[in-house]
Structures are given as C-alpha cells and as structure tokens.
Amino acid sequence: MLLKPLEMSELPKEELESKIAFLERHIEEQDREILHLRKILDKILEDVESLKNSVQQTSQQNSDPATERPPHY
Known part of the structure; x- marks a missing residue:
C-alpha cells in the first residue's frame, strides 16, 4: 500500500525507519x-x-x- 505524501509526513519517525529497514532487507x-x-x-x-x-x-x-548404416546393424 502506497502512502500519500501527507500521510508519510504524519508517520512517527520510528515507523518510517522500520519501513525503510524492511525495504532495504527486501532489496537485498x-x-x-x-x-x-x-x-x-x-x-x-x-x-x-x-x-x-x-x-x-x-x-x-x-x-x-x-x-550411413541403419542403427540396427
């Protein structure tokens, strides 16, 4: 689920860090x-x-x- 820019700015810093960490692991x-x-x-x-x-x-x-000879010979 993609978040709209306004919703992203309202997320707590810890949640953003968690999402970034998840995405980094996923990319790896x-x-x-x-x-x-x-x-x-x-x-x-x-x-x-x-x-x-x-x-x-x-x-x-x-x-x-x-x-070429047939295979049965």
Whole structure:
C-alpha cells in the first residue's frame, strides 16, 4: 500500500525507519535471488551451447545419410 505524501509526513519517525529497514532487507533479498537466477541462467546457456556443438559435430560426421548404416546393424 502506497502512502500519500501527507500521510508519510504524519508517520512517527520510528515507523518510517522500520519501513525503510524492511525495504532495504527486501532489496537485498531480491539482489541475492537475482544473482542466484543469473548463475542458473549462465549454466543453462553453457549447457545449450555444449549441446549445440555436439549436434553440429554429429551432423558433420554423418553428412551423407545414403551411406550411413541403419542403427540396427
């Protein structure tokens, strides 16, 4: 709930300090979570790049399907 400017000025100093402390903690928690998610994203991107390279290598090795033996041989 957002407070109007007049309501903010009427709040006791302790309550304002409490709200500021809460917001600071909340920001720190969000920063930690964003950093954690960024690490996960970096790992996913690394895995995708590795898979892409594997697929490219496989497709280069098996470039002629007419000469490729079926998998059951």
